[in-house]
Amino acid sequence: MNPVLAEIYSTILPSAPFIIAAYALMWLVLLIYVVMVVRGLKKTEAQMSILEEQVAELRAQKH
Amino acid sequence: MANAKKSHALPEGGQWPDAIAFWAVLAGAVLTTIGFLMAFLYAGPVNGASVDGMPEMIGGQMVSSKLLLSQKIFYFHMPVAIVSFGALAFAGYYSVRFLMTKNQRYDTCAKVAMEISLIFVVCTMITGDLWTRFEWGVWWTWDPRLTTYLILMLIIIAYFVLRGFIDEPERRSIYSAVVSIIALVDVPICLMITRMIPSSIHPVVLREGGMTGDMGMTVGVCMIGMILLGFGMYRLRFRQVRLAQRVQALKDELEEN
Numbered sequence: 001m002n003p004v005l006a007e008i009y010s011t012i013l014p015s016a017p018f019i020i021a022a023y024a025l026m027w028l029v030l031l032i033y034v035v036m037v038v039r040g041l042k043k044t045e046a047q048m049s050i051l052e053e054q055v056a057e058l059r060a061q062k063h
Numbered sequence: 064m065a066n067a068k069k070s071h072a073l074p075e076g077g078q079w080p081d082a083i084a085f086w087a088v089l090a091g092a093v094l095t096t097i098g099f100l101m102a103f104l105y106a107g108p109v110n111g112a113s114v115d116g117m118p119e120m121i122g123g124q125m126v127s128s129k130l131l132l133s134q135k136i137f138y139f140h141m142p143v144a145i146v147s148f149g150a151l152a153f154a155g156y157y158s159v160r161f162l163m164t165k166n167q168r169y170d171t172c173a174k175v176a177m178e179i180s181l182i183f184v185v186c187t188m189i190t191g192d193l194w195t196r197f198e199w200g201v202w203w204t205w206d207p208r209l210t211t212y213l214i215l216m217l218i219i220i221a222y223f224v225l226r227g228f229i230d231e232p233e234r235r236s237i238y239s240a241v242v243s244i245i246a247l248v249d250v251p252i253c254l255m256i257t258r259m260i261p262s263s264i265h266p267v268v269l270r271e272g273g274m275t276g277d278m279g280m281t282v283g284v285c286m287i288g289m290i291l292l293g294f295g296m297y298r299l300r301f302r303q304v305r306l307a308q309r310v311q312a313l314k315d316e317l318e319e320n
Contacts, residue, residue, distance in 0.1 A: 007131075008131055008132070011131045011132055011133065012132045014197070015131060015132045015133040015197045016132070018133060018136075018193045018194070018196060018197040019132060019133060019135055019136060019193070021193050022136045022139075022140075022189060022190045022193040022194065023099065023136075023139065023190075025189045025193075026139060026143065026186045026189055026190055029182060029185055029186055029189065030182065030186065030292065030296075033182050033296065034088060034296060034299075037296065037299045037300045037303055038299065040303050040307075041299060041302060041303040041306070044303055044306045044307050044310060045306065047310050048306060048309065048310050048313075051310060051313045051314065051317070052313075054317060055313065055317070058317070
Protein backbone atom coordinates (compact mmCIF):
# COMPACT_ATOMS: atom_id res chain seq x y z
CA MET A 1 0.00 0.00 0.00
CA ASN A 2 1.10 3.55 -0.62
CA PRO A 3 2.82 4.78 2.57
CA VAL A 4 0.75 7.98 2.64
CA LEU A 5 -2.51 6.03 2.46
CA ALA A 6 -1.16 3.56 5.02
CA GLU A 7 -0.47 6.46 7.39
CA ILE A 8 -3.95 7.88 6.85
CA TYR A 9 -5.61 4.51 7.51
CA SER A 10 -3.47 3.96 10.61
CA THR A 11 -4.97 7.10 12.21
CA ILE A 12 -8.61 6.11 11.71
CA LEU A 13 -9.07 4.01 14.84
CA PRO A 14 -7.09 6.21 17.27
CA SER A 15 -8.81 9.40 16.06
CA ALA A 16 -12.34 7.95 15.92
CA PRO A 17 -13.24 8.61 19.61
CA PHE A 18 -12.24 12.29 19.23
CA ILE A 19 -14.24 12.75 16.03
CA ILE A 20 -17.29 10.97 17.44
CA ALA A 21 -17.05 13.01 20.67
CA ALA A 22 -16.66 16.29 18.74
CA TYR A 23 -19.76 15.68 16.60
CA ALA A 24 -21.83 14.21 19.45
CA LEU A 25 -21.07 17.01 21.92
CA MET A 26 -21.64 19.73 19.34
CA TRP A 27 -25.01 18.26 18.35
CA LEU A 28 -25.92 17.81 22.00
CA VAL A 29 -25.24 21.47 22.83
CA LEU A 30 -27.34 22.67 19.86
CA LEU A 31 -30.14 20.18 20.57
CA ILE A 32 -30.35 21.04 24.29
CA TYR A 33 -30.56 24.76 23.45
CA VAL A 34 -33.27 24.28 20.79
CA VAL A 35 -35.32 22.01 23.10
CA MET A 36 -34.99 24.51 25.98
CA VAL A 37 -36.09 27.41 23.77
CA VAL A 38 -39.05 25.54 22.26
CA ARG A 39 -40.23 24.34 25.70
CA GLY A 40 -39.82 27.84 27.13
CA LEU A 41 -41.76 29.29 24.20
CA LYS A 42 -44.66 26.86 24.70
CA LYS A 43 -44.74 27.58 28.43
CA THR A 44 -44.75 31.34 27.85
CA GLU A 45 -47.48 31.03 25.21
CA ALA A 46 -49.61 29.07 27.70
CA GLN A 47 -49.07 31.78 30.34
CA MET A 48 -50.03 34.44 27.83
CA SER A 49 -53.31 32.73 26.90
CA ILE A 50 -54.24 32.36 30.61
CA LEU A 51 -53.50 36.04 31.17
CA GLU A 52 -55.51 37.04 28.11
CA GLU A 53 -58.49 35.10 29.46
CA GLN A 54 -58.14 36.89 32.81
CA VAL A 55 -58.01 40.27 31.10
CA ALA A 56 -61.12 39.42 29.05
CA GLU A 57 -62.94 38.37 32.23
CA LEU A 58 -61.96 41.60 33.98
CA ARG A 59 -63.14 43.65 31.03
CA ALA A 60 -66.46 41.80 30.97
CA GLN A 61 -66.91 42.46 34.71
CA LYS A 62 -66.24 46.18 34.24
CA HIS A 63 -68.83 46.45 31.49
CA MET B 64 -46.85 58.76 10.76
CA ALA B 65 -43.11 58.92 11.28
CA ASN B 66 -43.48 57.37 14.73
CA ALA B 67 -45.63 54.56 13.31
CA LYS B 68 -42.97 53.90 10.71
CA LYS B 69 -40.28 53.84 13.40
CA SER B 70 -42.16 51.40 15.64
CA HIS B 71 -42.81 49.20 12.60
CA ALA B 72 -39.06 48.97 11.95
CA LEU B 73 -38.40 47.90 15.55
CA PRO B 74 -37.70 44.16 15.85
CA GLU B 75 -40.66 42.39 17.45
CA GLY B 76 -41.86 38.85 18.03
CA GLY B 77 -44.43 37.67 15.47
CA GLN B 78 -42.86 39.53 12.53
CA TRP B 79 -42.27 37.71 9.24
CA PRO B 80 -38.93 36.09 10.23
CA ASP B 81 -40.79 34.17 12.95
CA ALA B 82 -42.93 32.50 10.30
CA ILE B 83 -39.81 30.89 8.82
CA ALA B 84 -37.82 30.40 12.06
CA PHE B 85 -39.02 26.85 12.67
CA TRP B 86 -38.45 25.91 9.02
CA ALA B 87 -34.99 27.47 9.16
CA VAL B 88 -34.10 25.28 12.16
CA LEU B 89 -35.50 22.23 10.35
CA ALA B 90 -33.67 23.05 7.10
CA GLY B 91 -30.50 23.70 9.10
CA ALA B 92 -30.80 20.30 10.78
CA VAL B 93 -31.34 18.57 7.42
CA LEU B 94 -28.48 20.43 5.68
CA THR B 95 -26.00 19.82 8.50
CA THR B 96 -26.95 16.13 8.48
CA ILE B 97 -26.30 16.05 4.72
CA GLY B 98 -23.04 17.92 5.36
CA PHE B 99 -22.08 15.33 7.98
CA LEU B 100 -22.69 12.50 5.51
CA MET B 101 -20.79 14.37 2.78
CA ALA B 102 -17.82 14.88 5.10
CA PHE B 103 -17.41 11.14 5.51
CA LEU B 104 -18.77 9.77 2.23
CA TYR B 105 -18.08 12.46 -0.38
CA ALA B 106 -15.06 14.59 0.61
CA GLY B 107 -11.85 12.73 -0.13
CA PRO B 108 -9.56 11.67 2.70
CA VAL B 109 -6.47 12.67 0.78
CA ASN B 110 -5.78 16.23 -0.19
CA GLY B 111 -4.76 19.06 2.41
CA ALA B 112 -1.35 19.42 4.20
CA SER B 113 1.91 18.64 2.37
CA VAL B 114 3.20 15.15 1.67
CA ASP B 115 6.91 15.54 2.38
CA GLY B 116 6.75 18.77 0.33
CA MET B 117 6.35 16.83 -2.93
CA PRO B 118 3.24 15.75 -4.87
CA GLU B 119 2.67 12.02 -4.92
CA MET B 120 0.63 9.60 -7.08
CA ILE B 121 -2.11 8.01 -4.95
CA GLY B 122 -4.94 5.99 -6.50
CA GLY B 123 -4.06 7.28 -9.99
CA GLN B 124 -4.19 10.89 -8.80
CA MET B 125 -1.39 13.37 -8.20
CA VAL B 126 -1.86 14.40 -4.59
CA SER B 127 0.09 17.23 -3.02
CA SER B 128 -1.21 16.78 0.47
CA LYS B 129 -2.78 14.40 2.93
CA LEU B 130 -5.59 14.80 5.43
CA LEU B 131 -6.12 12.50 8.36
CA LEU B 132 -9.57 11.42 9.51
CA SER B 133 -9.47 14.02 12.30
CA GLN B 134 -9.69 16.68 9.55
CA LYS B 135 -13.40 15.76 9.24
CA ILE B 136 -13.96 17.91 12.33
CA PHE B 137 -13.07 20.97 10.19
CA TYR B 138 -16.31 20.72 8.16
CA PHE B 139 -18.30 21.70 11.25
CA HIS B 140 -15.63 23.56 13.20
CA MET B 141 -15.26 26.40 10.69
CA PRO B 142 -19.03 26.95 10.08
CA VAL B 143 -19.86 27.12 13.81
CA ALA B 144 -16.98 29.58 14.33
CA ILE B 145 -18.23 31.78 11.47
CA VAL B 146 -21.80 31.71 12.84
CA SER B 147 -20.46 32.73 16.27
CA PHE B 148 -18.74 35.72 14.61
CA GLY B 149 -21.93 36.55 12.70
CA ALA B 150 -24.03 36.48 15.87
CA LEU B 151 -21.49 38.76 17.55
CA ALA B 152 -21.71 41.17 14.62
CA PHE B 153 -25.50 41.36 15.09
CA ALA B 154 -25.06 41.76 18.85
CA GLY B 155 -22.62 44.61 18.24
CA TYR B 156 -24.98 46.26 15.75
CA TYR B 157 -27.93 46.08 18.16
CA SER B 158 -25.73 47.35 20.99
CA VAL B 159 -24.77 50.40 18.94
CA ARG B 160 -28.44 50.91 18.07
CA PHE B 161 -29.28 50.70 21.77
CA LEU B 162 -26.64 53.26 22.70
CA MET B 163 -27.98 55.56 19.97
CA THR B 164 -31.68 55.26 20.79
CA LYS B 165 -31.77 53.91 24.40
CA ASN B 166 -34.60 51.66 23.23
CA GLN B 167 -34.70 48.51 25.39
CA ARG B 168 -35.81 46.41 22.42
CA TYR B 169 -32.34 46.67 20.91
CA ASP B 170 -30.85 45.54 24.21
CA THR B 171 -33.10 42.47 24.07
CA CYS B 172 -31.95 41.76 20.49
CA ALA B 173 -28.29 42.13 21.52
CA LYS B 174 -28.75 39.85 24.53
CA VAL B 175 -30.32 37.10 22.42
CA ALA B 176 -27.61 37.45 19.74
CA MET B 177 -24.93 37.18 22.45
CA GLU B 178 -26.64 34.04 23.74
CA ILE B 179 -26.57 32.50 20.26
CA SER B 180 -22.92 33.47 19.82
CA LEU B 181 -22.07 31.83 23.16
CA ILE B 182 -23.74 28.57 22.05
CA PHE B 183 -21.73 28.57 18.81
CA VAL B 184 -18.52 29.60 20.59
CA VAL B 185 -18.96 26.59 22.90
CA CYS B 186 -19.48 24.36 19.83
CA THR B 187 -16.31 25.81 18.24
CA MET B 188 -14.35 25.20 21.42
CA ILE B 189 -15.60 21.60 21.72
CA THR B 190 -14.79 20.68 18.11
CA GLY B 191 -11.49 22.56 18.11
CA ASP B 192 -10.32 21.15 21.42
CA LEU B 193 -10.98 17.54 20.45
CA TRP B 194 -9.07 18.09 17.20
CA THR B 195 -6.20 19.71 19.15
CA ARG B 196 -6.08 16.77 21.57
CA PHE B 197 -5.69 14.25 18.75
CA GLU B 198 -3.49 16.24 16.37
CA TRP B 199 -1.24 18.09 18.80
CA GLY B 200 -1.53 15.67 21.74
CA VAL B 201 -2.60 18.39 24.20
CA TRP B 202 -5.96 19.70 25.40
CA TRP B 203 -4.82 23.30 25.20
CA THR B 204 -1.97 25.36 23.81
CA TRP B 205 -1.46 29.12 23.89
CA ASP B 206 -1.55 29.48 20.11
CA PRO B 207 -2.56 33.06 19.08
CA ARG B 208 -5.83 31.95 17.44
CA LEU B 209 -6.81 29.79 20.40
CA THR B 210 -5.87 32.51 22.87
CA THR B 211 -7.82 35.28 21.12
CA TYR B 212 -10.83 32.98 20.76
CA LEU B 213 -10.63 32.08 24.47
CA ILE B 214 -10.56 35.81 25.28
CA LEU B 215 -13.65 36.20 23.08
CA MET B 216 -15.44 33.45 24.98
CA LEU B 217 -14.49 35.00 28.32
CA ILE B 218 -15.80 38.41 27.18
CA ILE B 219 -19.14 36.80 26.23
CA ILE B 220 -19.35 35.02 29.60
CA ALA B 221 -18.45 38.32 31.31
CA TYR B 222 -21.36 39.94 29.42
CA PHE B 223 -23.85 37.57 31.03
CA VAL B 224 -22.20 37.78 34.46
CA LEU B 225 -22.43 41.57 34.25
CA ARG B 226 -26.10 41.42 33.29
CA GLY B 227 -26.76 39.23 36.30
CA PHE B 228 -25.09 41.66 38.68
CA ILE B 229 -26.77 44.94 37.68
CA ASP B 230 -30.41 45.36 38.66
CA GLU B 231 -31.15 48.77 37.18
CA PRO B 232 -32.32 48.07 33.58
CA GLU B 233 -30.87 51.13 31.84
CA ARG B 234 -27.45 50.92 33.49
CA ARG B 235 -27.36 47.17 32.83
CA SER B 236 -28.16 47.70 29.15
CA ILE B 237 -25.52 50.44 28.71
CA TYR B 238 -22.72 48.42 30.34
CA SER B 239 -23.77 45.27 28.46
CA ALA B 240 -23.77 47.15 25.15
CA VAL B 241 -20.20 48.35 25.78
CA VAL B 242 -19.04 44.80 26.61
CA SER B 243 -20.81 43.50 23.49
CA ILE B 244 -18.96 46.05 21.33
CA ILE B 245 -15.64 45.06 22.98
CA ALA B 246 -16.42 41.43 22.04
CA LEU B 247 -17.06 42.54 18.46
CA VAL B 248 -13.68 44.32 18.36
CA ASP B 249 -12.02 40.99 19.21
CA VAL B 250 -13.66 39.28 16.19
CA PRO B 251 -11.39 40.73 13.42
CA ILE B 252 -8.35 40.27 15.68
CA CYS B 253 -9.32 36.63 16.15
CA LEU B 254 -9.92 36.21 12.40
CA MET B 255 -6.69 37.86 11.27
CA ILE B 256 -4.33 36.71 14.00
CA THR B 257 -3.10 33.67 12.04
CA ARG B 258 -2.11 36.04 9.22
CA MET B 259 -0.63 38.69 11.51
CA ILE B 260 1.46 36.15 13.42
CA PRO B 261 2.77 33.63 10.85
CA SER B 262 4.30 31.46 13.60
CA SER B 263 0.76 30.49 14.64
CA ILE B 264 0.34 26.72 14.35
CA HIS B 265 -3.41 26.92 13.83
CA PRO B 266 -4.20 25.59 10.32
CA VAL B 267 -5.09 28.24 7.72
CA VAL B 268 -6.98 26.89 4.73
CA LEU B 269 -5.78 29.43 2.16
CA ARG B 270 -2.15 29.35 3.31
CA GLU B 271 -2.16 25.58 2.95
CA GLY B 272 -3.39 25.45 -0.64
CA GLY B 273 -7.12 26.08 -0.25
CA MET B 274 -9.84 23.51 -0.59
CA THR B 275 -10.64 21.14 -3.41
CA GLY B 276 -14.13 21.12 -4.95
CA ASP B 277 -15.43 18.27 -2.82
CA MET B 278 -14.14 19.88 0.36
CA GLY B 279 -15.55 23.28 -0.62
CA MET B 280 -18.93 21.79 -1.44
CA THR B 281 -19.08 19.94 1.89
CA VAL B 282 -18.05 22.92 3.97
CA GLY B 283 -20.52 25.08 2.00
CA VAL B 284 -23.45 22.77 2.79
CA CYS B 285 -22.46 22.70 6.49
CA MET B 286 -22.06 26.49 6.48
CA ILE B 287 -25.54 27.14 5.00
CA GLY B 288 -27.01 24.62 7.45
CA MET B 289 -25.34 26.28 10.44
CA ILE B 290 -26.36 29.78 9.32
CA LEU B 291 -29.99 28.62 9.04
CA LEU B 292 -29.75 26.94 12.45
CA GLY B 293 -28.29 30.09 14.00
CA PHE B 294 -30.94 32.32 12.43
CA GLY B 295 -33.81 30.01 13.43
CA MET B 296 -32.51 29.67 16.98
CA TYR B 297 -32.13 33.44 17.27
CA ARG B 298 -35.69 34.13 16.13
CA LEU B 299 -37.23 31.40 18.32
CA ARG B 300 -35.40 32.69 21.38
CA PHE B 301 -36.17 36.33 20.56
CA ARG B 302 -39.87 35.48 20.23
CA GLN B 303 -39.79 33.68 23.58
CA VAL B 304 -38.01 36.54 25.36
CA ARG B 305 -40.38 39.15 23.92
CA LEU B 306 -43.42 37.07 24.86
CA ALA B 307 -42.05 36.66 28.40
CA GLN B 308 -41.58 40.43 28.63
CA ARG B 309 -45.17 40.99 27.50
CA VAL B 310 -46.45 38.40 30.00
CA GLN B 311 -44.60 40.22 32.78
CA ALA B 312 -45.96 43.59 31.67
CA LEU B 313 -49.50 42.18 31.60
CA LYS B 314 -49.06 40.64 35.05
CA ASP B 315 -47.85 43.97 36.44
CA GLU B 316 -50.83 45.72 34.87
CA LEU B 317 -53.28 43.20 36.32
CA GLU B 318 -51.73 43.56 39.77
CA GLU B 319 -52.05 47.34 39.60
CA ASN B 320 -55.71 47.05 38.74
